[in-house]
Amino acid sequence: GAVVSQHPSRVICKSGTSVKIECRSLDFQATTMFxxxxxxxxxxxxxxxxxxxxxxxxxxxxxxxxxxINHASLTxxxxxxxxxxxxxxxxxxxxxxxxxxxxxxxxxxxxxxxLTVT
Amino acid sequence: xxxxxxxxxMDCAEGRAANLPCNxxxxxxxxxxxxxRQIHSQGxxxxxxxxxxxxxxEMASLIITEDRKSSTxxxxxxxxxxxxxxxxxxxxxxxxxxxxxxxxxxxxxx
Numbered sequence: 001g002a003v004v005s006q007h008p009s010r011v012i013c014k015s016g017t018s019v020k021i022e023c024r025s026l027d028f029q030a031t032t033m034f035x036x037x038x039x040x041x042x043x044x045x046x047x048x049x050x051x052x053x054x055x056x057x058x059x060x061x062x063x064x065x066x067x068x069i070n071h072a073s074l075t076x077x078x079x080x081x082x083x084x085x086x087x088x089x090x091x092x093x094x095x096x097x098x099x100x101x102x103x104x105x106x107x108x109x110x111x112x113x114x115l116t117v118t
Numbered sequence: 119x120x121x122x123x124x125x126x127x128m129d130c131a132e133g134r135a136a137n138l139p140c141n142x143x144x145x146x147x148x149x150x151x152x153x154x155r156q157i158h159s160q161g162x163x164x165x166x167x168x169x170x171x172x173x174x175x176e177m178a179s180l181i182i183t184e185d186r187k188s189s190t191x192x193x194x195x196x197x198x199x200x201x202x203x204x205x206x207x208x209x210x211x212x213x214x215x216x217x218x219x220x221x222x223x224x225x226x227x228x
Binding site: 093 | 205
């Protein structure tokens with residue numbers, strides 16, 4: 001199956017700094033990628049849809065100025081958490097879409113990035 | 119919002135079949151049923167998806183009822199490594215967004 005990578009896998013930063021997380025589709029091109037966050041013992045929550053060459057679309061309640069998304073190429077999307085605070089500490093997961101041979105699309109997920117803000 | 123309902127947890131004996139139910143009574147005609155699983159602190163792993171016919175692959179089988187309002191994921195011979203949270207997701211043909219529900223925590227016991 002298709003492979004999606006994320007970098008870094010873990011990051012610790014100080015409150016007030018910004019952190020960039022990269023999401024790459026390694027063996028396929030993805031015009032659409034998604035970003036999720038997951039708090040401990042909770043399910044994944046969709047944050048935004050990242051579209052190559054255009055602005056990201058954010059889910060209701062997600063601050064677009066705080067979570068900057070750039071999808072500059074067909075294999076790379078980045079999420080920047082600006083002016084991070086301890087409440088932004090979470091597990092961030094990206095995914096990318098690949099068409100399925102039998103119809104529909106398969107969404108492949110990255111391994112996640114654990115962000116801790118101190 | 120998630121359009122599926124799953125039991126919060128299930129137990130299964132190692133080597134036995136695990137049958138995980140999912141209710142999606144408001145599914146529309148062009149929406150697929152997807153199943154993923156998430157092992158602790160990892161990204162979700164694709165298992166299987168279907169529209170209306172039953173599907174089988176090397177990991178699992180997917181049984182969708184004729185009215186498409188519910189489905190069952192079958193792991194034919196569960197192993198300890200199948201212990202995970204299993205998510206059933208309904209999503210449209212045009213790679214619509216995934217809204218995850220709470221999923222089912224499957225505990226495979228020796």
